[in-house]
Amino acid sequence: MSFVNSDGMLISDKVILRRFNAIEHGDLHGVQALVVHQTDAPTAQHTFNGYLAKGSGAHFLIDKNGFVYQTASLKKRCYHVGKLIRSxxxxxxxxxxxxxxxxxxxxxxxxxxxxxxxxxxxAKSYPERYPVNSDSIGIELVGKHLDTSRYESVTAAQNQSLQWLVNELYVHFNLSSGDVYRHPQISYKNPGEASSAVWE
Ligand SMILES: [Zn+2]
Incomplete structure (x- = not known):
């Protein structure tokens, strides 16, 4: 079991805390959904390097070997959904x-x-609409996009860690599997992103 401390960090021997303040943009007032992404970068380090500069990012990053990093506080908003959501x-x-x-x-x-x-x-509220940055947590899986419709396959170790993480977050935020989305479902992205992620 894990718990969320007063800084919004998920405390567990399975989570490596590596918080980047530059990707946090104001307070996150409630968590209604989880959004699963792939980084379009070959290694975790590439993404960490990007996170040093102010900009977009997500709350968690799962490396190809299954290591889970928490990269932003669960009490802070990250820009991971994108500007335009689908209907x-x-x-x-x-x-x-x-x-x-x-x-x-x-x-x-x-x-x-x-x-x-x-x-x-x-103008609608969740769950009538898809999640947005102000009500969701982003989970990145390390993986490069291959072409306009495909990403590298999510590894078995990544899927195992994703399942563990999602189950912990269900408990902490009172969510269920219907509240987990692949990024391309909710915004206009490469349709292959996170297509091989499995969390149930
Ligand atoms: Zn994404």
């Missing part, structure tokens, strides 16, 4: 969308459409 109602059940609004949005050009969809979705 959950369109992806899951079109009938639950506001059809008049959707009809209006779908007359727009693609660029205008994804911006309008994002604004429309952000």
């Amino acid at each position: 959950k109602c369109l992806a899951i059940d079109k009938k639950t969308c506001d059809s008049a609004q959707m009809a209006r949005i779908q007359t727009l050009s693609w660029t205008a459409q994804i911006k309008a969809l994002d604004a429309h979705e952000r």
Whole structure:
């Protein structure tokens, strides 16, 4: 078992604490979901080097050998989701969308459409919409993208650690498997990212 200390760090002999203040952007007031990513970098060190500069990042990083690093406090927001979220109602059940609004949005050009969809979705609350930076924890798995649709396979050791980590976070934040998303599900990303991640 693990626990979350007052600094928002997950205390367990399975977690190596390596916090980067530069990727923390204000307070995270509640955790409703987990988002699984791949780094598009060949090693953990490449990602750590990037985290020294202010910018995007995630709360955890799982190396290819299964080592789990916590890279940001669970009480702080990280920029891991991206600027534009997809529409959950369109992806899951079109009938639950506001059809008049959707009809209006779908007359727009693609660029205008994804911006309008994002604004429309952000007016909803989770779980009616996909998670955003202000209500989710990001978990990165070390892995390089191979081409426009594929990433390196997640290793067995990574999946084993991911399962352990996700189960701990379910308990600490009262979540279930329906609250875990692959990054490309929720924003416009390489569809292969985290496609071979398995957490249940
Ligand atoms: Zn990602």
